[in-house]
Amino acid sequence: MAAVITSPPKGSRAARTRATEDRILSVALESFGTKGFDSVSLDDLAADLGITKQAILYHWSSKRVLLDAVIDRAALELIIEFDGALSEEGSGWSRVESIVRRIFRVAMRRPELLGFIREISRIGGDASLRVTADLEPFVSRATTYFEREMDEGRIRRCDPGLLLVSAYSTVLGAATEVEVLRAVGIEPTLRSTVVRRRELLAFLHAAMVAPQG
Amino acid sequence: MAAVITSPPKGSRAARTRATEDRILSVALESFGTKGFDSVSLDDLAADLGITKQAILYHWSSKRVLLDAVIDRAALELIIEFDGALSEEGSGWSRVESIVRRIFRVAMRRPELLGFIREISRIGGDASLRVTADLEPFVSRATTYFEREMDEGRIRRCDPGLLLVSAYSTVLGAATEVEVLRAVGIEPTLRSTVVRRRELLAFLHAAMVAPQG
DNA sequence: GGGAATGTTTACCACTTGGTAAGTAAATCG
DNA sequence: CGATTTACTTACCAAGTGGTAAACATTCCC
Numbered sequence: 001m002a003a004v005i006t007s008p009p010k011g012s013r014a015a016r017t018r019a020t021e022d023r024i025l026s027v028a029l030e031s032f033g034t035k036g037f038d039s040v041s042l043d044d045l046a047a048d049l050g051i052t053k054q055a056i057l058y059h060w061s062s063k064r065v066l067l068d069a070v071i072d073r074a075a076l077e078l079i080i081e082f083d084g085a086l087s088e089e090g091s092g093w094s095r096v097e098s099i100v101r102r103i104f105r106v107a108m109r110r111p112e113l114l115g116f117i118r119e120i121s122r123i124g125g126d127a128s129l130r131v132t133a134d135l136e137p138f139v140s141r142a143t144t145y146f147e148r149e150m151d152e153g154r155i156r157r158c159d160p161g162l163l164l165v166s167a168y169s170t171v172l173g174a175a176t177e178v179e180v181l182r183a184v185g186i187e188p189t190l191r192s193t194v195v196r197r198r199e200l201l202a203f204l205h206a207a208m209v210a211p212q213g
Numbered sequence: 214m215a216a217v218i219t220s221p222p223k224g225s226r227a228a229r230t231r232a233t234e235d236r237i238l239s240v241a242l243e244s245f246g247t248k249g250f251d252s253v254s255l256d257d258l259a260a261d262l263g264i265t266k267q268a269i270l271y272h273w274s275s276k277r278v279l280l281d282a283v284i285d286r287a288a289l290e291l292i293i294e295f296d297g298a299l300s301e302e303g304s305g306w307s308r309v310e311s312i313v314r315r316i317f318r319v320a321m322r323r324p325e326l327l328g329f330i331r332e333i334s335r336i337g338g339d340a341s342l343r344v345t346a347d348l349e350p351f352v353s354r355a356t357t358y359f360e361r362e363m364d365e366g367r368i369r370r371c372d373p374g375l376l377l378v379s380a381y382s383t384v385l386g387a388a389t390e391v392e393v394l395r396a397v398g399i400e401p402t403l404r405s406t407v408v409r410r411r412e413l414l415a416f417l418h419a420a421m422v423a424p425q426g
Numbered sequence: 427g428g429g430a431a432t433g434t435t436t437a438c439c440a441c442t443t444g445g446t447a448a449g450t451a452a453a454t455c456g
Numbered sequence: 457c458g459a460t461t462t463a464c465t466t467a468c469c470a471a472g473t474g475g476t477a478a479a480c481a482t483t484c485c486c
Contacts, residue, residue: 016483017433036335039251041473053474055434063474115335118389121396122249122328128396162409169393173386176331180382183334183341186375196375229453230463254443266444268464276444428486435480442473447466454461 021059024049028070033112036119037067067120071127074116075134081106081113082138086145101194107174108190114175139164234272237262241283246325249332250280280333284340287329288347294319294326295351299358314407316380320387321403327388352377 027048031040042053042063049056060066085106088098107114120127132139146160174193181188240261244253255266255276262269273279298319301311320327333340345352359373387406394401 014432020433034335036249036251038249042475043472052435054436054476057475058433061475118392121393122247124396158409162405165393165399166390166409169386169390172389172393173382176385176389177379177382179331179334180378180385183337184345184378186378192375196371196379227462233463255445256443265465267446267466270445271462271464274445429484431484433482437478439476440474443471446469449467450463450465452462452464454459456457456459
């Protein structure tokens with residue numbers, strides 16, 4: 001009862017705990033992102049990890065709480081990825097190009113990450129609001145970036161918030177593309193995706209942008 | 214036992230059966246497309262319809278068989294939508310523009326339809342192969358169209374199959390955008406979506422297409 | 427060493443799931 | 457009319473779900 005906080009974790013036990021939780025979160029993110037939250041039972045998850053379901057519930061009180069933790073991790077990793085993208089060198093369109101390439105690269109490398117975002121946007125409720133909040137640093141930085149680009153005449157002027165939503169769903173679209181390619185039996189490569197996307201954008205640009213009317 | 218096939222359905226009973234099955238398929242497509250196959254139980258579905266789960270199982274022997282039927286319906290409706298898009302008037306880029314606009318309009322009007330496609334592409338297995346087969350007429354027609362456009366120099370030359378995959382996932386991206394907008398609390402309109410998309414495409418075009426290197 | 431956290435398992439429970447069996451009201455047909 | 461098929465409902469079941477309680481093993485600390 002004497003509220004002496006346990007001594008600072010030295011290495012062995014607390015570290016092992018954190019390692020276990022890390023493994024669980026990692027596998028959960030992968031499974032939830034690719035198969036969907038409701039399609040993955042705690043038993044499935046535990047079997048993948050070679051532990052029992054109760055070991056998971058020891059670390060998080062319910063499946064829903066685990067989801068929140070997974071959301072936290074996904075948001076963190078997304079922020080890291082996007083941060084990296086936004087810190088690209090260069091300026092103007094060459095920088096934009098680097099950013100877009102890098103975001104597509106995330107979709108190639110971590111399809112489950114973006115699939116998970118789509119998943120929780122479907123589940124809705126508090127979760128999606130949480131993600132919005134967690135991504136706030138990225139949102140404000142991107143908005144600032146968009147506004148500067150517009151000020152300097154490199155992007156046509158429009159609501160940066162809406163532009164961000166569009167870009168956001170475009171990223172999800174890239175993830176979808178990876179999934180679709182795999183479903184059709186084509187193993188996507190970064191090179192092929194970028195090349196294809198360039199063709200597609202040329203195609204769509206002419207359709208939607210060029211002939212104004 | 215004498216295998217006389219029941220007389221051709223005149224009106225009342227068989228018609229009622231078909232009407233019920235139609236209602237079930239419609240609600241199932243809506244639910245599966247927005248919430249996901251595993252997230253919707255037969256009881257949920259039945260409750261939405263004001264009937265019992267067993268009434269559903271009377272018409273289809275299992276939930277999986279029902280899914281197949283829903284897939285059939287979704288594929289049919291998609292083909293109709295895409296057929297309509299491909300039969301647009303005009304030629305060259307103006308026709309391409311009409312097609313793309315019309316496909317985005319599908320994403321606006323029937324988000325559950327495209328959400329469902331994404332859902333079954335995630336479920337994988339036979340289902341996604343089925344859809345590929347069901348969409349074959351559309352695929353071959355679109356491919357022919359792409360090839361003609363490339364022959365006549367209106368689209369940069371590339372693999373039409375890959376171009377189609379890109380367009381396909383772009384449509385899914387459009388559906389995602391609608392979902393995301395709704396999640397964020399913005400009720401999307403066709404006009405806003407088209408305008409925003411035009412800005413986005415201008416943005417991405419310059420990033421991916423213009424500065425070639 | 428002994429005792430207390432800590433991490434995990436075995437055993438179990440209430441509830442939901444997809445699915446079956448049997449019964450029933452109404453339409454159809456001889 | 458009576459018999460049969462059709463379109464359902466009520467009653468039920470085995471399996472799987474998320475979650476709890478208690479036992480067990482290991483590490484930590486004195």
